[in-house]
Amino acid sequence: MGVLLIMGGAYLHRGVSEWLLGIPLALTCAGVLVRTRAPLASLGLGVAGIVVDGLVGPSLGTVLIFTDNLYAAALYGPAGFARVLLGITAVLAVGAGAVAGFLADDWRALAVMGVQAGLVLVVPVTTALVLREQRDRAASERVRAEQVAHLAELDRQAAISTERTRMARELHDMIANHFSAIAIQSTAALSRKDLDQTTVRKIMESVRENSVKGLAEMRSMIGLLRQEGDETEATRPRLADAETLVERVTRAGLDAEIRIEGEPREVPASVDLAGYRILQEALTNALKHGDSPVSVAVLYEADRVLVRVENAVGDREARLPGAGAGLVGMRERTSLVGGSFEAGPSGDGGWRVLADLPTSPDAAVRSAAGGRVRAGGAPEGRAAGEERSVGERRRGQA
Structure with a gap:
């Protein structure tokens, strides 16, 4: 051009x-x-x-x-x-x-x-x-x-991981209690040759009850996972059912008693479920590794609920093997609701599990900030002497 x-x-x-x-x-x-x-x-x-x-x-x-x-x-x-x-x-x-x-x-x-x-x-x-x-x-x-997409992918993976952890915790707490009782009772029935027909029938009825309840809870969890939109909420375990858990352990062969202090009331759903699962897992551990007697206390206070389980520890080996997932799950559940958790030997040579679960938003914030979870001692942010004085006062009231 x-x-x-x-x-x-x-x-x-x-x-x-x-x-x-x-x-x-x-x-x-x-x-x-x-x-x-x-x-x-x-x-x-x-x-x-x-x-x-x-x-x-x-x-x-x-x-x-x-x-x-x-x-x-x-x-x-x-x-x-x-x-x-x-x-x-x-x-x-x-x-x-x-x-x-x-x-x-x-x-x-x-x-x-x-x-x-x-x-x-x-x-x-x-x-x-x-x-x-x-x-x-x-x-x-x-x-x-690209960065936003990468962050979204990381959030998705974190959500999946959190959900997988939650489901694993629910499945463990749900199945371990029932199947531990079934395993111990069936082992006792097989190892004893001198049991009469009535005792064997009583054991088998307890085995059947545990298997049916375990299956029912499994179905409830499946229904909760499949729940969409405005469908009716699947039935969830509640801390008010603590006596049923203790009765189940008693039928499995442990001498257990429960004490309810304070006025039972409606608590947040997350605290309600956490308290139930912690109590269930603590009783399962007592059934698998501990011995009689087992003492359970559920204390309703103004801004929190305390769940305490104490059991004797024998010199024999554990009845059933464990992987340590129970303590991890209880600690996670307590932390998720902003509470404090203690699990370790008690003063009388037994084993004690204590969960402090706040029921009010202010208490949850204070507990999350000053009462981080640890095992083997009193919750952080609370003096050991204060914890002992509270326990002594409650035993005196009992």
Whole structure:
């Protein structure tokens, strides 16, 4: 197109051969070939071409192609260089207009030359800067979108992990109690050859009751997992059913008693379920590893509920093996409701489990801040002497 413009006479005639105008045209066109790979070299070729063209012409084709050299240098070159290039072209445009006006001694020549120089020098650089800003903004938004997607994936994985942990805790607490009783009772029935028919029948009835209740709780959990929308909430265990748990352990062969202190009342659902599961797991551990007698206390206070289970520890090996998941689950349940948890040897050589579960929002906040969970001692944030005095006072009341 530049050659066609030269052949059409689109250049300033200075009495030179037309083929000389092809040299600067070729230089600027060579700059177009390397505009993306070497934008600064493209600008250098363009500058060389426009200078030579100014000496022998200038020609319209070379000037137009030089604008692309400026555009490519500002768009693909370093960001700092593009801003410098804008300042240089602006100064050149103003200077060209001023020189033209001074030489022609006419302000109209200044205006015309200034506008033309601005179109050739400033407009390509400004256009490139605008496009570069949009491109950088799009890249930034793309990176931000990738980060948001990554965070969303991490949140999804964390939610899945939390749900898997919760389900594992529920399944363990739900099944361990019933199946531990079944295993111990069936082992006793198989190991004793002197049992009469009535005793065997009583044991088998207890085995059947535990298996049926375990299956019923499993179905309740499945119903809760499948619950959607406004469907009726699946039946959940409640701390008010503590006596049923103690009776089940008694039928399994342990001498157990329960004491309820304070006025039983409705407590938050999370605390209700946590208290029930902690009591269930503590009794299961007593059944698997402990011995009679077993003492259970559920104490309703103004802003909390305390669940305490104490049992003797014999010298014999545990009745059933354990993996330690029960203590972990009780500790997790207590922590989730902002309470404190203690599990360890008691003063009389037995084993004690104590869970302090807040029932009011203020108590939950205070417990979460000052009563972190630990095993083998009193909850943090409470003096050991204070805990002993409270226990002694309650035993005195009993």
